[in-house]
């Protein structure tokens with residue numbers, strides 16, 4: 569007897585998808601940064617970057633030289649930390665106004681790009697930019713600065729996403745702001761810039777990319793074959809490419825495929841037809857629970873937190889929709905439930921499904937761990953004593969109940985955190 573959870577029908581929901589970001593991809597494209605900005609009429613760039621990797625690798629120097637060559641003036645604003653802070657973005661807003669910048673150019677990863685996005689939206693807003701993240705005020709297009717980026721780490725997908733995530737260190741609230749206004753106008757993506765990534769950051773990035781695909785894949789909607797195949801195909805490519813990039817950091821094709829996967833994972837293509845009421849697909853449960861970890865301890869890489877939380881969430885909720893998990897298992901990992909009758913197995917079909925689902929989750933977690941990601945919260949320095957504080961900010965961010973595949977209360981969230989200790 570075959571699985572009792574054969575997908576029934578297909579369910580293409582309505583959606584609106586736009587990819588306004590111009591992607592300029594390939595070896596050496598960093599040198600075209602100035603020309604790309606000048607061709608759009610920008611005259612003064614606020615150049616936002618992180619804590620020094622782009623200085624050490626020479627990327628910043630090449631970007632500034634290209635701006636000079638194209639006649640684009642620039643003001644530097646470094647120091648965005650991983651899991652960037654609201655206070656730093658506020659400083660950037662003041663500097664952008666003072667310099668009369670007409671474009672914000674991020675050189676780095678999600679942290680630099682999200683800081684740039686916060687600055688770009690904050691410049692025309694008279695109040696505190698945090699109002700936009702708390703939804704006390706709506707972002708406005710009028711006077712908003714355009715954002716451009718030179719990507720140095722495939723991970724957050726911010727180079728083409730509608731999101732920006734900042735942390736208020738005073739309240740420990742990490743909040744995302746999603747608006748189409750956030751999409752960068754141009755993303756320069758040179759895979760060679762990622763050769764210098766430490767293995768841990770490569771792995772955290774790949775994990776985040778997988779999570780962006782899977783948060784969308786695990787929506788409540790039924791099968792959407794085109795999107796499902798796209799999602800599982802991206803995961804399969806990452807399963808192939810990530811070990812190659814860890815083994816040989818200068819494997820161009822591995823780096824290039826991971827970089828492109830990172831963009832496709834989070835520009836919303838990976839969720840088309842799976843969103844409810846035209847919204848973004850999925851309930852983003854793992855991201856919600858991870859953001860509390862990296863807000864309380866910014867030294868936790870977002871991807872590393874996800875490597876622990878996502879499998880724990882999956883094991884907690886899979887019974888709400890076994891079909892989805894079986895599809896992932898079959899399409900990404902070649903894992904299918906055994907046919908208990910045909911193969912004369914002493915088990916029920918339901919037990920065979922459970923075995924297949926849990927095997928698929930184990931495979932996914934084993935993949936993250938094989939790249940060097942942690943398996944437990946303990947490895948991230950998080951203990952049982954920390955959980956009440958995580959739940960407190962989680963509730964402030966998400967409300968008493970959250971999630972889509974299965975609604976989760978704070979008690980459910982506590983159990984998921986505890987299961988990952």
Ligand code: NZQ
Nearest residue numbers: 618619620621650651677678679720723724726729731764
């Ligand atoms: O700060 P520097 O010195 O530049 O070093 C960075 C940082 O330590 C380093 N790095 C980046 N490129 C490098 C490099 N080191 C050597 N060579 C290179 N080529 O890597 C570290 C991580 O960089 P970061 O920008 O923090 O990484 P990521 O892109 O993962 O961004 C993480 C942030 O993005 C948010 C996360 O929550 C977190 O705050 N997210 C943003 C999203 C969005 N805007 O759409 C969605 C995501 O789900 C995520 O929440």
Ligand code: ZN
Nearest residue numbers: 724776779870
């Ligand atoms: Zn993420």
